[in-house]
Amino acid sequence: MQQAVESPRQELFRRLNMAPGGVGVLLEMRRRLLRGLAEHPHWTSIETDLAHLFRSWFNRGFLVLQRIDWRTSALVLEKLIQYEAVHEIQGWHDLRRRLQADRRCYAFFHPTLPDEPVIFIEVALTRGMSAKVQPLLALDSPVVDPASADCAIFYSITNPQEGLRGISFGNLLIKQVAEDLGREFPRVKTFATLSPIPGFRKWLAGGTGLREGDPRHAELAALLAKLDVQDWFKDKARAAEILKQLGRLCAYYLLYAKQDDEPLDAVARFHLGNGARLERLNWLGDTSATGMRRSAGLMVNYLYRLDDLEHNHEAYAREHRIIASRRFGVLARDSLLTRGGAPRRTVTA
Template structure:
């Protein structure tokens, strides 16, 4: 009973403070009230936090009658004054609440953690979607890539930062300090991006390998016992891992053109670098291959679709209808040349035909939307359990031609995918 009373008291005090902050008096004294409210928010217990989400979703919405009246006024007289009134009245009051909260020192991090907690319960509480949409809307402005600061991380960086890099690596797990040390040697680079309001917390980081040629397999790049390469052999910069560090920023486009920023930095440092590319997984391919019957795919000609169906039939016969076998190293290694070519063709079909849709491969969408070109497919490029399970061992090189990034990005927004002649030959 005491616990329930304490939770109710927490919720009540928070909501009273929120109303005060949104009042005229609150606007005049916003900094002190915001600081007080941020402290209360950070101290809320999980049960109280859920109750606060419910109240934010229910009690901090626009007044529907006032919105309707403003909309009708704008429809009758579509001029700037009526439009501005409609915009003001249709904005949920909780957006202004979050803005005023963000005036307090440390509030940005608290709000990011607030959204992280909200996202964990969103599937159970769809009524919170309005609150989530408001936070996403605000974060998309506050965390615009133009605000992010790029820093190179090396072995002399603070231990706390290095620990965060190890913890947040999401593509190729870092196996302790020796592994990290190798990834920070002179023929490797690691760049992290920070927001001025969160100066000690990396939001996203990019790992780069400097090599003599475009790679087709990941194992040599992340071998912690590999010899360090001499600088005169650096010709290609390979972006082999990009990791987001903050779940509370899910859906916020942090990565837009960050690779271009890294590439331009490297080109200034090492002018001999001429090629910038990735070595990337295809995390949605195996699941798509097992479920898709290839009835139709956007952007593919009839003859290409017929070849894709023939390739799928050949692979289905090779694995005896057990598609999971194509996520195992031994059966993949036993594929003959025609079967291997069929697998590559289907991967090309998936990347070219599916990526422009919302159901497309997330990694492909990221790089193509950032202005890359689909350059090359590499069989058995990733023999790890994760690589086999998700991508049938395949990896992709996306090419970043610095002079064509904007053009490729614009084309992708119109549904057109840039790909090489080698990929075209597979279709």
């Protein structure tokens, strides 16, 4: 039966996998296939066969969790600098700060790719839940005694292998890292992310569903014009007015902007699918050029309560229900999109 339904390509791929460097060749093949699917849709079956095999070859039983520190091989450290996708590492001094006593970096490795991180996560050990990323990234930030920390902030997760796109490791990595940190630092009871909201500005500009002639459309256009003013956030009075509107709209975006019952925001899909809770919105959490361009500086904390992850995951997977703190619901109900008692709705972009 298996021979009847399985593509002969899979046997070929298995034999290639046994050759020295075979896994790397197959990963590169799938990377190229993924990039060319739009132009060559007939490649889909080949890509599907590779994805099927990778899910088996890269399951948790084969992955090895390693802590990365300053004693890790220079080859792997160089790749961290090269691959980091969330907050660019500005050279060796920057990397060294991210590996000091109050920081942790962990990665999954596969036995056939010993010098290639499959996925890696960067963690800051802090007192209290961090609201701003710049202090975490500052080279001159003071090193905190990790034994005094009560919170672990996951501030960057990078999947560097494009050939493994769509094959999830992040939930396994976060859970194991949280468990390991809890054993090493018994005072750490809070595990949370400090996450970007990469699609928020784009959605504001064209995905809300408001039409010309609707007074709210004009109000939103006025808000977008204010965001286009350079360094608007440095004027405290102006920033307070803008952020009040932005926070409500962003809460609405994270809770109700969806496509096919899934959150429009890719980062939200990832963490909510893992069973995390949408916990807190942070004004001016990322004032870098990228942060301002993508989300007007807003960031969000997703809370990982280990005892609640399974329940939250089931609610999300089966009912498309987002578990969020009460504050998010209050903010979203007060946004201009729900003004006048209008029912909350799902926005498809």
